[in-house]
Amino acid sequence: TPDAVIPVGTPLVAAHFVPGQYVDVCATSVGKGFQGVMRRHGMKGQPASHGVTKTHRKMGATGGGGDPGRVWPGKRMAGRMGATRVTISSLLVCRVNNRFNVIYVKGVVPGHDDVYVRVTDAKRKIHEAPPPFPTFLDDPTTSLAEEMYADKYVHMPHEASLDFPGTGDAEKK
Numbered sequence: 001t002p003d004a005v006i007p008v009g010t011p012l013v014a015a016h017f018v019p020g021q022y023v024d025v026c027a028t029s030v031g032k033g034f035q036g037v038m039r040r041h042g043m044k045g046q047p048a049s050h051g052v053t054k055t056h057r058k059m060g061a062t063g064g065g066g067d068p069g070r071v072w073p074g075k076r077m078a079g080r081m082g083a084t085r086v087t088i089s090s091l092l093v094c095r096v097n098n099r100f101n102v103i104y105v106k107g108v109v110p111g112h113d114d115v116y117v118r119v120t121d122a123k124r125k126i127h128e129a130p131p132p133f134p135t136f137l138d139d140p141t142t143s144l145a146e147e148m149y150a151d152k153y154v155h156m157p158h159e160a161s162l163d164f165p166g167t168g169d170a171e172k173k
């Protein structure tokens with residue numbers, strides 16, 4: 001829509017994301033090389049005894065002999081695993097650092113170190129606090145805090161982590 005068009009040259013910063021909102025994270029997963037069917041597809045394998053010889057980690061039958069006389073497309077077999085595009089949906093934004101443009105999310109982010117990650121607003125979960133529309137536009141009259149936290153999801157460093165009643169630890173602080 002015309003009201004969602006961002007002017008050319010607008011910097012996209014971490015302040016677009018609000019602590020407490022949910023995001024979808026997309027990246028290329030870690031490549032694991034050529035793997036067998038037990039690791040790649042979670043197949044059970046053959047028995048360890050009772051006449052089985054050297055086929056303990058094999059996949060078993062691949063299909064019929066006379067009819068159809070071929071291997072069906074999409075048959076689960078050994079092959080390359082990982083290094084595919086993976087989207088993890090509905091991760092919670094716990095903290096945003098506006099000074100360094102860093103977003104802290106709660107959950108698993110796919111990929112290895114130094115991989116490009118695409119972070120978008122979540123499609124499945126509704127936001128508690130909606131993000132700025134169409135994005136955060138830097139305004140010199142307003143100042144942002146260096147750190148923004150989602151209070152109910154993040155433990156603050158200055159708060160006591162454990163409180164034992166009757167020991168007096170809470171009264172000391």
